[in-house]
Amino acid sequence: MNRITARTVEEGTGGPFAALVLDSDTGDVVSAGVNLVLSANVAPAHAEVVALSLAQTRVGDWNPGTDPARPRALVVNAQPCVMCLGTLIWSGVKALDFSVPGFEAERITGFDEGPVPADWREQLESAALPSTRGCSRKSARRFWKTSEAAWQQARLRSTTADDLDLGGGGGPP
Template sequence: MIDIAREYRVALPDWIDEELAHVPTALPSREDRMRLVHRLADRNWREGDGGPFAALVAERESGRIVSAGVNVVLSSGVSSAHAEVVALGLAQAATGSWDLGSDGLPPHELVVNWRPCVQCYGATMWSGVRGLVVAGEGPELEELTTFDEGPLGADWAEQFETRGIEVVGDVLRDGALAVFRDYREAIDAGEVVVYNARGKAG
C-alpha cells in the first residue's frame, strides 16, 4: 500500500481570540467590518502566520459575523490557505452548508482587504455568497507586497455581478494600503517571508 498523507489541517491562529474578544456579534456597517479586517490583516503578518490579508463572512443585512479568516500559508504549510478560503470554509462549517446562498440561509457577503487573487476569485464565486466587499483593487497590492496575484481579467467584477454576486469596492482603501506599506517596510528590512512559488520567495 502506498503511504500517503490522508489529511491536512488549516486553523486560525490562537491570537484571533484576543482580537475578537470585544467585537460585537454583529457589525451592521461595512466600514466597521472592514476596520476589523484591516486590524486582523495587520496583526497576521506581524505574528508570522502569513501575508497581510484577512477576511470576514457576514450576513449581509444584519451584519452578524459568521466567520473570520486570515492568511495562514506560513503557519499551516498549505499554499491555498488564503484568508478568503479560510473564512469561506469556516462559514460553510458554521452553517452546515457548502452553499452559503442555499435556501433557508440569509444572504452572506465576503469582506476582504483587496480584490481576490485568482485562487480566491474562484473560491468566492463557488461559495454561494451574494456579495463581495473589497477595500480596493489595482496594482498597488502587488507593487507593495511583491505577491503574484495571478492573471485576473479586467472584467472580474462584472463576472461576479452576472452571477448574482454584488461587488462593493473602495471601502476604507487607505487602511488597506497602510497595512501593505508597513508590510513592505518589513520586506525591505528582511523581516518577513514572501511566499511566491517558482523560486520568487523574497
C-alpha cells in the same frame, strides 16, 4: 478587520490579508479568515478561502447562501486574486466588498495575484454576485499605507539565509 490583519503581520503568520463573511442583512460576522499561506505552507490558505471555509463549517452547508432569507457577503481588505475569485463564485455568498485594488496589493506585498481577467467584475455580476469597492476604503487604505513598512520587515525576517535550504539537502530546512 485592520486589527486582525495587523496581528497577522506582527506575528508573521501570513500576508496582510483578512476576510469576513457577513450576514448581509444584519452585518453579523459569520466567519473571519486571515492569510495562512506562510505559516501553514499551504498555497490556497488565502484569507478569503479560510473565511469561506469557516462559514461553510459554521452554517453546516457547503453553500452558506443556501437560505435566501440569509444572504451572505464576503468583505475583504484587498481585491481577491484569481484563485479566490473562482472560490467566491462557487461559495454561495451573494456579494463581494473589497477595499484595495489588486495592483496595489501586489505592489505592497510582492505577491503575484495571478491572471485576473479584465472582466472579472462582469463575470461576478453574471453569476448574480455583485462586487463593490467600499469596505471602509479610507480606513483600509490608511492601514495598508502605514503597514507597508511592517510587512516588508516581516517578509525580510521570513526569508533569512537560515530559512533557506542552500545545502542541496532536498528537504525543508
